[in-house]
Structures are given as C-alpha cells and as structure tokens.
Amino acid sequence: SLTAGVVAVQGDVEEHAAAIERAAKTHGHDVTVHEIRESGIVPDCDLLAMPGGESTTISRLLHSEGIAPEIVDHVAAGKPLLATCAGLIVASSDPNDDRVEELGLLDVTVERNAFGRQKDSFEAPLAVDGLADDEPYPAVFIRAPAIEDVGGGTGDGTVEVLASWDGRPVAVKQGPVVGTAFHPELTPDSRIHGLAFFENSDAGLPDIADPA
Ligand code: GLN
Numbered sequence: 001s002l003t004a005g006v007v008a009v010q011g012d013v014e015e016h017a018a019a020i021e022r023a024a025k026t027h028g029h030d031v032t033v034h035e036i037r038e039s040g041i042v043p044d045c046d047l048l049a050m051p052g053g054e055s056t057t058i059s060r061l062l063h064s065e066g067i068a069p070e071i072v073d074h075v076a077a078g079k080p081l082l083a084t085c086a087g088l089i090v091a092s093s094d095p096n097d098d099r100v101e102e103l104g105l106l107d108v109t110v111e112r113n114a115f116g117r118q119k120d121s122f123e124a125p126l127a128v129d130g131l132a133d134d135e136p137y138p139a140v141f142i143r144a145p146a147i148e149d150v151g152g153g154t155g156d157g158t159v160e161v162l163a164s165w166d167g168r169p170v171a172v173k174q175g176p177v178v179g180t181a182f183h184p185e186l187t188p189d190s191r192i193h194g195l196a197f198f199e200n201s202d203a204g205l206p207d208i209a210d211p212a
Contacts, residue, residue: 001030002205005045007071008035009061011053011086015185020049023193028209042070045079047197047205052085052142052183055112056099059090063101075105080176080203082196088179089145096148106179107151107159108172114146114181115166126182128163128171130199131191137163138189139170139182146181147172157202162195176203 002024006016017033024031034041042048048071050058062068075081083091083106094109095102115122120143125136147169150159162178163171170181171192178200184192198207 001032002046003044004031004033005036005042005048006033007048007050007058007062007067007087008037009065009067010057011051012183012185013051016049016051016084019185019190019193020047020197022190023197026190026194026209027198027207029198029205036067037065039066039070042067042074045074047079048074048081049185049193050081050083050087050091051185052087055086055089055095056097058086059101062090062103068101068103072103072105075175075177078176078202078204080178080197080200080205081105082184082193083177083179084185085142085144085181085183088181091177091179093151105177106172106174108147108169108179109149109151110145111148112145113143114148114168115141115144124165126163126165126170128192128195129160130162130195132194132199137184137191138187139163139165139180139184140186141165141182144170144181146170173200176200
C-alpha cells in the first residue's frame with residue numbers, strides 16, 4: 001500500500017486527495033493520503049501533490065514550516081510530484097515574482113495570472129501527450145499561470161512540454177515532476193494524476209492494475 005501526501009498549508013486539498021485515490025485504484029494500488037501542514041510527513045510519502053491556491057502564501061509557509069527541503073529531497077530521490085497551478089509556480093525555477101520562494105524543481109519560467117482577467121476562469125479541451133487515451137483532457141484554468149520559457153533542464157532531466165494552450169506550454173514534465181497550469185483535481189477525470197504517479201517511468205511507481 002502506498003503513502004501519498006497533499007501539501008495542505010493552503011489551497012484545494014481534498015479534491016487532490018480524492019483524485020489520487022481514484023488514480024491509484026485505476027492503477028491497482030491502495031493508497032493512504034496524508035495532508036501535509038508540518039515537517040516530518042513528506043519523508044514517508046511515496047508520491048506528492050502540491051495544489052493550487054496562492055503561490056506566495058504556499059511558498060512562504062513551506063519554508064517557515066521546514067517542508068520545502070523535504071519536497072526537494074523527495075524529488076531528488078526520484079519520487080513523483082504533481083504540482084498544479086500555484087503549485088507549479090512554487091515548483092518552478094523562476095516564478096518571475098520576488099514574493100514567491102521557488103523550489104527550483106522544474107526548469108521553467110512562469111508568469112502568474114497569465115491568461116488575463118477576462119478569462120480568469122475557463123475550461124479547455126486539452127490534448128496532453130502521454131495520457132492513457134486520446135480523449136482531450138477537460139482542463140480547468142483558474143487565474144492560471146503560463147509557462148513563458150522552458151529551460152534546458154537540470155540533473156533531473158530535460159523539460160518535456162506535454163500540452164500547450166493559446167501558444168504557451170501549460171503542462172510539463174521533468175523527470176519525476178509533472179507540472180500543470182490548470183487544475184486536474186477539479187474534474188472527475190484522473191488521467192493527469194495517473195500520468196504523474198503511475199505512468200511516469202522516471203518516477204518508479206508501477207502500474208499494477210489487472211490487465212483487462
Ligand atoms: N493566481 C494564483 C497564484 O499566482 C494561482 C491560482 C491557482 O492556483 N488557481 O498564486
């Protein structure tokens with residue numbers, strides 16, 4: 001049985017926990033999900049999600065609670081992390097905003113709130129590379145960041161763009177880390193969680209579902 005963590009200092013936590021449970025079931029795993037508000041839990045987690053919310057608040061609390069270095073160690077150990085919306089901003093190497101204390105886990109430059117006021121919230125049918133099937137993914141964007149620049153990668157591998165919207169990358173993968181500008185926890189479709197945790201050959205959690 002797996003242990004999962006959802007960063008819960010701020011943001012939409014319960015929806016991620018439910019999506020992890022659905023994806024784990026699809027891929028043949030039992031999972032126990034912990035909400036992470038303090039240090040000492042991340043080291044026991046096989047997989048992590050870092051939700052949307054408000055990126056300056058999330059990053060500040062991750063550092064003040066001593067959780068930030070644990071997340072860095074988790075990724076350095078090759079364990080999977082799914083970072084969504086504000087989570088993507090915090091995971092980036094350049095949030096383009098001094099108020100965010102980035103973790104540098106994805107070699108990307110992001111622009112906060114990039115999709116404009118008039119489109120603060122929208123849903124888009126997104127073609128995402130590597131999903132279990134070719135159905136577009138119903139991607140919910142809420143004051144979403146865009147990825148403005150994809151770096152050359154770090155020791156954890158190069159950055160792959162998995163999906164773009166409006167000409168800009170909105171889903172990327174680098175080694176065990178998947179980042180999305182949208183909110184994959186807000187739709188019943190848990191294929192992004194499946195991709196990040198159980199179909200990522202760089203992250204080492206097998207798909208052990210019984211063959212149909
Ligand atoms: N606009 C938020 C930020 O920049 C992110 C929005 C979200 O996570 N839904 O922190």
